Amino acid sequence: MFQLLNTILIGITAGAIYSLMAISIVLVWRSTRVINFAQAGMALLSTYFGYEAMVHFNSFWIALPVAMVGGAGIAALIELVFMRLLVKRSSTGPMAAVAPIIATLGLLGLIKGIISSIWGGADVRLVGPVTNVGYSIGDKTLAFSPLKLLTLCTVVALMLLLTVLFQKSNIGLSLRASAYSPEIARLSGVKVDFVRTLGWSLAGAAGAVAGMFQTVNGNGAFSPESIEFALLLISGFIAAVIGGLESLVGAVVGGLVLGLVISFVLMYISSSLFFIAPFVILLIILFVRPQGILGVKAARRA
Amino acid sequence: MTLTVTELTIHHGAICAISDVSFTVPKGQLTAVIGANGAGKTTLLRTLSGLNKSTHGTATWNEHNLLHSKPETIVRHGVSHVSEGKAVIPELSVVENLELGAIWRKNKKEAAESKASVIDIFPRLGERLNQRADTLSGGERQMLAIGRAIMSKPQLLLLDEPSLGLAPLIVEQIFQTIRDLTTSMGLTVVLVEQNAMGALKIADQGVVLNLGKVAVAGTAQSLIADPQVRAAYLGY
Numbered sequence: 001m002f003q004l005l006n007t008i009l010i011g012i013t014a015g016a017i018y019s020l021m022a023i024s025i026v027l028v029w030r031s032t033r034v035i036n037f038a039q040a041g042m043a044l045l046s047t048y049f050g051y052e053a054m055v056h057f058n059s060f061w062i063a064l065p066v067a068m069v070g071g072a073g074i075a076a077l078i079e080l081v082f083m084r085l086l087v088k089r090s091s092t093g094p095m096a097a098v099a100p101i102i103a104t105l106g107l108l109g110l111i112k113g114i115i116s117s118i119w120g121g122a123d124v125r126l127v128g129p130v131t132n133v134g135y136s137i138g139d140k141t142l143a144f145s146p147l148k149l150l151t152l153c154t155v156v157a158l159m160l161l162l163t164v165l166f167q168k169s170n171i172g173l174s175l176r177a178s179a180y181s182p183e184i185a186r187l188s189g190v191k192v193d194f195v196r197t198l199g200w201s202l203a204g205a206a207g208a209v210a211g212m213f214q215t216v217n218g219n220g221a222f223s224p225e226s227i228e229f230a231l232l233l234i235s236g237f238i239a240a241v242i243g244g245l246e247s248l249v250g251a252v253v254g255g256l257v258l259g260l261v262i263s264f265v266l267m268y269i270s271s272s273l274f275f276i277a278p279f280v281i282l283l284i285i286l287f288v289r290p291q292g293i294l295g296v297k298a299a300r301r302a
Numbered sequence: 303m304t305l306t307v308t309e310l311t312i313h314h315g316a317i318c319a320i321s322d323v324s325f326t327v328p329k330g331q332l333t334a335v336i337g338a339n340g341a342g343k344t345t346l347l348r349t350l351s352g353l354n355k356s357t358h359g360t361a362t363w364n365e366h367n368l369l370h371s372k373p374e375t376i377v378r379h380g381v382s383h384v385s386e387g388k389a390v391i392p393e394l395s396v397v398e399n400l401e402l403g404a405i406w407r408k409n410k411k412e413a414a415e416s417k418a419s420v421i422d423i424f425p426r427l428g429e430r431l432n433q434r435a436d437t438l439s440g441g442e443r444q445m446l447a448i449g450r451a452i453m454s455k456p457q458l459l460l461l462d463e464p465s466l467g468l469a470p471l472i473v474e475q476i477f478q479t480i481r482d483l484t485t486s487m488g489l490t491v492v493l494v495e496q497n498a499m500g501a502l503k504i505a506d507q508g509v510v511l512n513l514g515k516v517a518v519a520g521t522a523q524s525l526i527a528d529p530q531v532r533a534a535y536l537g538y
Contacts, residue, residue: 170405173394177402181391186373187351187383189406189454 006143007267013148015259016155020210021236022251024203030179031199038104040233041111046071046208060129067208075204079197115224123223128216151213238282244292303329310359319345321514332484332491334501337511343494347460351383352376382456388443392436403453420449441472458490465497477504498535
């Protein structure tokens with residue numbers, strides 16, 4: 001019973017971070033139809049921004065917004081300078097569909113290289129604002145700490161904020177309209193190019209939060225080659241696919257499902273499956289429900 | 303305030319879709335642009351609203367050059383385009399589709415008034431405000447597309463085949479609504495149609511396009527009376 005509770009708690013916390021990463025992948029996909037493999041690199045760079053702020057101000061609560069703003073800025077810059085030019089240059093021919101995706105792979109390497117040349121390859125350390133030592137019930141320690149509670153609350157708050165932004169504001173309507181039908185959005189007066197940049201920025205900020213919390217929930221150390229960030233990209237991507245790639249709710253559901261399944265596999269089957277389980281889940285989803293859990297098969301009519 | 307198109311030429315790659323087309327649409331008038339499939343009607347409208355690029359010629363509305371502006375700029379100058387095929391966003395609700403049309407307008411009170419008047423014109427939309435647009439019938443979707451365009455407070459309305467794929471009774475309703483809107487809102491309308499008879503019946507003027515060129519132009523009545531137009535486009 002206690003083990004079951006722990007498994008669920010671990011799954012939900014991990015899943016919440018995957019959800020954020022999935023959201024940032026979905027946001028980019030929806031605004032520009034690009035699968036952004038550089039998202040983890042951008043999250044990593046944002047986390048370094050957070051680390052710098054931490055060094056100067058010694059406060060996680062300053063570091064987090066700095067990372068978010070930095071992440072949003074970097075994402076906007078990449079979309080404006082790099083992606084827009086790339087799409088224009090390779091808009092026809094056999095490379096048109098794949099060029100932006102391959103380019104993000106290149107971008108991932110480039111960002112890591114830039115980070116290494118600025119901060120070096122050695123581990124740096126980020127400390128969370130509250131302790132990661134679990135709450136205790138009687139003589140047992142729960143796999144749920146103040147830090148995990150904070151992580152969960154932050155992720156939930158961000159998701160509520162994004163939901164309100166998307167569903168209740170004009171900016172959200174512009175973002176959705178541009179994603180579903182850029183042409184009708186344009187004819188209605190939406191500045192679609194600007195909205196695309198905005199979508200990337202939101203993705204950058206969400207990725208930054210994922211990066212910051214992924215780091216402090218681990219041992220706090222990270223470097224350009226951190227396995228945590230490679231995992232974050234893979235998990236976020238898988239969560240996004242589970243959720244159908246199109247919807248923010250799907251991304252959240254996908255993240256939680258992935259987090260829980262991995263947690264249960266590690267606890268009840270074998271902890272050696274850590275690197276295998278996510279990929280098996282991805283393959284099963286692609287075979288059984290390629291449109292994702294919430295996705296609808298070929299929903300669009302003319 | 304007229305729409306003036308002069309010597310307009312548009313290419314799709316190597317193919318010339320519109321060649322040396324000139325016509326004017328006076329304020330408050332409804333002009334039907336008719337012609338067979340592939341005559342260049344849709345291309346013409348898409349160029350006027352900034353979606354396509356032209357090769358040669360001019361097109362001005364209200365002294366504003368339409369040919370070198372983006373669609374999102376052109377709509378701010380009072381030109382609304384309802385593109386082909388029930389141009390609504392199926393994933394959005396009816397009310398969101400309507401609000402999208404007014405998204406650039408600063409005066410939210412006026413936008414709310416526009417919404418009230420659209421619902422007044424199309425009560426069916428008012429009953430379905432919170433439904434997704436893809437649950438609507440074809441006729442309702444066309445109403446929504448026109449409603450969205452009206453939300454942009456247009457002076458010039460560009461309509462691309464509003465009758466496409468609709469039942470004859472609905473087509474008649476839509477055409478009547480377009481005529482009423484032109485008169486009551488003082489709109490200037492360019493109506494592109496394959497349904498030549500239906501369009502000419504409600505139009506003040508007509509332009510017949512054939513293979514990208516103006517074949518005949520004149521008042522709607524004169525076109526309906528023209529034996530050649532009757533034989534080629536009206537079928538009797």
